[in-house]
């Protein structure tokens with residue numbers, strides 16, 4: 001039986017009139033149709049291969065690959081900066097959220113496809129350039145995430161022990177470049193600036209959930225956290241309780257850990273604006289449920305039935321309507337000692353209840369004495385090539401449905417395309433949109449590069465060899481994976497991550513088994 005027809009190319013004696021798809025038919029040369037006025041050029045999926053480079057092996061890289069593989073002509077090479085895959089699934093998701101990391105299983109299935117290659121330890125912008133990839137592939141999809149901090153742009157931001165959440169998360173999760181983070185927990189009070197889910201992750205880790213020691217948290221973080229003297233954690237928002245970015249599951253988790261120590265500041269904030277249960281009806285359902293939970297905290301309701309054991313006597317305070325103004329440091333040590341805040345205010349209850357509202361700054365100030373500040377105000381993308389069009393508002397690459405503006409064979413997906421917002425499932429959505437755009441462009445011939453052969457990794461590997469870059473293949477990552485699991489088992493953890501790139505490379509090449 002003949003396989004289903006996928007693509008064919010009709011020409012009325014010399015002139016092209018259109019295309020239909022043939023998928024796996026074995027024709028490779030022009031053949032005459034029954035109609036003598038037309039010739040039909042048939043291509044076989046077995047012979048025509050479309051080479052696509054993906055940059056970044058986080059959720060966007062893998063989801064985009066998975067969707068592109070639906071076209072049997074597509075071959076994907078995934079380039080990753082680190083010797084290990086999975087991006088923020090490995091290096092962002094909190095160690096006490098192990099279940100979220102199960103997506104790694106489906107990513108591994110994708111990596112094992114015979115139409116996918118993983119090339120780890122290849123840094124785009126350093127080891128290879130974007131132009132190298134564009135020249136070698138029919139299309140390039142950038143999925144390299146958002147690896148830069150947003151800044152507060154206030155005085156004192158560079159004080160010692162004022163760190164970004166990105167570095168703090170990287171430190172406890174084993175990002176090689178964060179392993180030596182200069183952090184000191186030998187103080188009474190920590191301020192976390194920002195009220196998103198990353199801020200709650202940071203607060204939870206400072207609270208040290210009892211399950212933490214069995215997870216893949218790094219040994220160095222475990223040791224420092226176990227000696228923490230922090231007794232007060234402020235989670236500070238410049239807006240009110242209706243405008244927080246964190247979600248109910250994460251808030252509930254924090255309260256569950258530390259119910260007796262969690263409070264709002266000002267604890268009268270709902271009363272001050274005349275908000276009661278009945279005002280909440282106009283809110284969207286998720287926002288209403290979250291606000292009800294905060295109302296309960298402010299009313300100091302008991303959650304004894306939920307409570308787990310956590311570091312005793314740690315207070316966790318949600319501070320609202322407080323805009324960071326200045327960070328002061330000890331003039332002898334250079335270490336942060338105070339956070340200055342300016343109060344903000346809403347002119348009416350109706351505005352207080354508006355999820356999008358921005359408050360007014362007022363002439364009231366406050367100083368919190370603290371020894372640690374974690375800035376958790378979001379991430380933005382690095383532009384690895386000066387020709388990439390930038391969406392400054394989103395901190396992303398300018399694109400429409402994943403098509404990078406001004407570049408015909410360049411696409412992007414995930415946080416790099418949407419800005420650093422959304423969970424892994426949202427990244428799946430973005431990847432689907434981008435993959436669809438690319439496959440549509442192949443089918444509609446908008447992607448003109450597919451008319452010609454492209455050498456793909458053959459060319460790129462030559463460049464990497466010339467630069468003596470040790471490329472880590474997926475089966476070599478599995479050696480690292482295996483060793484990490486074995487090292488973890490010895491100490492009762494599910495994994496002990498390697499945090500040194502040189503060590504990773506030795507293990508990958510089989511030269512080091514421990």
Ligand code: FAD
Nearest residue numbers: 056058059060081087088092093124144145414415423424
């Ligand atoms: P990333 O995951 O960042 O992947 C980008 C990849 O590109 C990385 O592997 C990186 O090393 C690589 N790369 C970067 N630069 C280069 C370069 N120059 N060359 C080659 N490769 C490069 N979502 C949830 O659903 N649940 C959670 O519990 C959760 N927790 C989170 C915790 C934190 C701290 C953060 C920051 C996010 C969390 N998220 C969570 C959100 C989730 O991690 C993101 O939605 C998702 O990882 C974005 O995927 P991405 O592929 O776009 O980017």
Ligand code: NAP
Nearest residue numbers: 194195196197198199238239245376377378420421422423
């Ligand atoms: P985020 O959700 O955007 O939160 C950023 C916070 O920083 C907001 O409260 C924001 O307040 C505040 N902020 C920004 N600029 C500020 C400034 N100049 N001064 C003071 N405050 C400022 O970002 P995120 O917490 O980094 O999270 C990124 C994404 O990852 C989110 O979509 C999050 O849901 C996801 N994530 C999910 C999980 C999970 O599912 N468990 C865990 C971690 C992260 P304004 O609103 O006033 O701007």
